[in-house]
Amino acid sequence: MNNIGYQILKLPFTILSSRAFLLWLAGGWLVYYVSLAIWMDEAFAFFVSGVEKTSLIQALFILFLVSGYLNLIRGIKVRFSGNKIGFVAWLMLSAGAMLYLTGFFLSINVRQFDSRLAGEGDVIRPSWSSENYRVVDLSPGIKSQYKKSGQDGLLDHEPEITLIDGLDKAYRVGAYPPVKIGRTYFHILNYGIAPGVELFENGRLIQSGYMALRLLPPGRSDYFDIMPYPYRFLVSLAPETDHGGTAQAPVFNLENPRYSTRVFSGEKVIAEGDSGEALSFDRFALGYFRHTYWVQLEAAKDPGIPIIKYGIFLIVFGMPVYLLRLVIALLPFRN
């Protein structure tokens, strides 16, 4: 009786750890993906969406992972006593592939992420975290001058911010790699200039603040509204010098930028000018003061990230070893 019970208990493991079952699953995935790729325009997006939202696909993916790991364990037992280089190469590749797929599945299904604009002094708290982080320093890395020749880069170095937590511990966060603070990864996703804007009504200052605009690289324009007034302000960076229609590329001063502004009332342009001049319209006037910078900070809680990294690491190092082993096996002096 005990023996039958043991056999019944063992049966799922026997099936899952069999190569035949793993190959059927792998073949099924291949047929599924190939069908998507042939019949749909965005096969990969559809596949990822299926892994994220369709229970059947999720269940099959988990079965595939479980079967893969059990086969890996079985393979280790079988191959361990054989050629050591071959074993290590096989193990790195197989384990790397399994880790990558596990991280892929986790990342798609359990990643939480948040993204927000931040400037110096702002406090950040991802929605899943109880910890507050303050931006104490923001170094945008933008060049002081930019020549719009098409080849010139905009950055001296990649943008960085310094965050401090509740214990005043500081963390430097850049664009890549993301910095892990607690269980959350942070990195900068975008950056820009936030001009200081003042609105006057009949000569009296009524509103003032920074507008985080996407004006970079120069040539782009962005707009802002000031509630409750019925105007829209379209802003772009103005070049430093006017070349009088010559073919020279315009140069932009990004240390002390000038702004070209158009004021819309509905579809109609009612005023335009650059920040060197007073921009008056109706009973209002718009002025600029010293800009600041903003970054778009992305935060993610994702246990899949390190798993994917280890997976890629093992694949990248395992692949050449594996290929080398094949080449060595083909060499004529080998028996």
Added chain:
Amino acid sequence: MINSIIYEAQLIGFKEGIKAGLVWLVFYSYLLSNDRKSLAKSFYTGISLSLLLGLSFLLFPESPVSGDFIGNIISMSFALFLIFSGAALYHASGVDLFVFRDGMRSEFVIRTLVFSLTVIFFLPDFTGSAVYLNELAELKENTFMTAVSAAAGIMIAAVIIFSFVRLYKPFWLGSFFAFPQLLLFLAMVKLFGSGIKGISELSLIPSVQRGFIKFIHDLVHQTFVMLMVPDHPLLKKTTWDFIGTFFGPGFASIASLFILLALPALFINHTLFRPLPEPPARTNIARRKTRALMLSDRRKKAVPVIFFMVFIISAWFSYGGEKVLQVYDPEPRPVVADNGVIVIPLKDPVTDVMDGRLHKFSFVHEGEEVRVMVIKKADNSLSVCLDACEICPPSGYGQRDDHVVCLYCSTPIPVNTLGRAGGCNPVPLAADIGDGFIRIELKEIIKKWGFVNSGR
């Protein structure tokens, strides 16, 4: 009569004839070397039925199914033969993939299997060629000569194959093929000879390359998103250039080639490197002899696979260099605004925007060149977009077959999906299409061009 031969039709007939002849030769040789000649009947029944059904499409003045649909079926059958060959290889090397194997060994099941595989192999190709010949006949306005030319092509192929078989009796070929190698051979015949775009695309390699390149690009992109690698405007140019290599067609092409070669490499691994089973022989001499025979047999069966690999690599690079990686980037034609509207003619003596190629138009606004692109989709509708996306610097797009490709980050976008906003898709424009013109409000273009690279 000779002057009226339609050579394109003849070539299509010749191609189908050679394919059928080669498959027959290898399959028949395989049956002979395995003492299963009786199965040839199922093959002949299958190929005859496929030919009849395929030819029946010649009777329809307008094909009931589109060329694209049949192209997809052909691609699917290629993929299935490739996957079947891998499954058969594993099964042959001891992984028990088919549980009901005793039942499967009955003569009836095997005959049905041969018949089905023959139909799956030939029917899509014959149908595709018939539909193409129909279109050609309409273009040449000569149905009779198109059919005669195709038949002549088939006859030439038949004569070549027949003469070759009579002269050389190459039935020893069968000893180079086990069942998995046979399936791999069928997949390779499909790969090299199943294009249905006439002489412009004889093989499936360009479409397989496109599919793989798109897959690699999407996989790299997804991995970068998961690893939180930021979008390119944020990174220094050198960093982005490094990352950009993983998005480039060169990397994708090499990675795709590796994927396609993985299965033949698996065959080589199984045939050459796996330890030989201990032969059941009484004496050492007999055992050594048996081992030598087994080894020789394995090496023989690796030969066609090595051939396939060499063919794939050479074809991959010859197509890769000239066709698949080539991006068509037309010079923008200048246009001017008329009363706040940009007007583009659908057809003029120089351009026909409905010809399926990418068309670009430009005008200068406040010293900056603004570009608009127009391309016809598969459903004959026109897609009108900015020649820029919301993420990259506005380098614009080029056309690579049924995709447009971002010239900055190499993202391929299927033409049929144009019109969707966001990401690396070209920014769609509202346009009024009718009376032979495309009309786009200037302010619509300017507004959206202003937001290019702004993330809105």
